[in-house]
Amino acid sequence: MNKDYRKVLSGTALEYYDTREAVNAIEPGSYEGLPYTSRILAEQLVRRCAPEDLTASLEQLIYRKRDLDFPWYPARVVCHDILGQTALVDLAGLRDAIAEEGGDPSKVNPVVPTQLLVVFFLYFEHGGD
Incomplete structure (x- = not known):
């Protein structure tokens, strides 16, 4: 599991992954332009993708590219x-x-x-x- 972009929800012991920050670190403001399904796919990448592959994988969603295999990590x-x-x-x-x-x-x-x-x-x- 990827630990980058993992944060603690203030006032609780709950943790979450800041997908917006991960996507916007590559292309500022691009998270808001992603379709809802791409946001879900981006979240699973931020949670599960190997850190060395994360940027290239997120770029596939941000720039609508199709030149790499897309890593998919279902929960079950x-x-x-x-x-x-x-x-x-x-x-x-x-x-x-x-x-x-x-x-x-x-x-x-x-x-x-x-x-x-x-x-x-x-x-x-x-x-x-």
């Missing part, structure tokens, strides 16, 4: 059982490949919290009398 990923099963197989495969190359497979983990929802269906072929 929820996978249904079918997609989650595929993700688990991919994760296991990555860990096996890392282990075969002599690496530490325990370091291969999801970047964001992930929840797997498993739905069990019961099918009845014959009902009772």
Whole structure:
């Protein structure tokens, strides 16, 4: 988690990230011109983006550029059982490949919290009398 632009709300123990300050540090007054959705994306960048990538990532929003991959850090990923099963197989495969190359497979983990929802269906072929 990025600690730059983290501030304490006066009179409380609550902390927040000053997205307006981060954006305006790059281009003064530009925060007010950002669409609402871009402000939300900027906030997640200020909170989670690596400090060395923050300026370049925010410039993508400020200047409406599209020359870099946009880092997206959702708070949580929820996978249904079918997609989650595929993700688990991919994760296991990555860990096996890392282990075969002599690496530490325990370091291969999801970047964001992930929840797997498993739905069990019961099918009845014959009902009772």
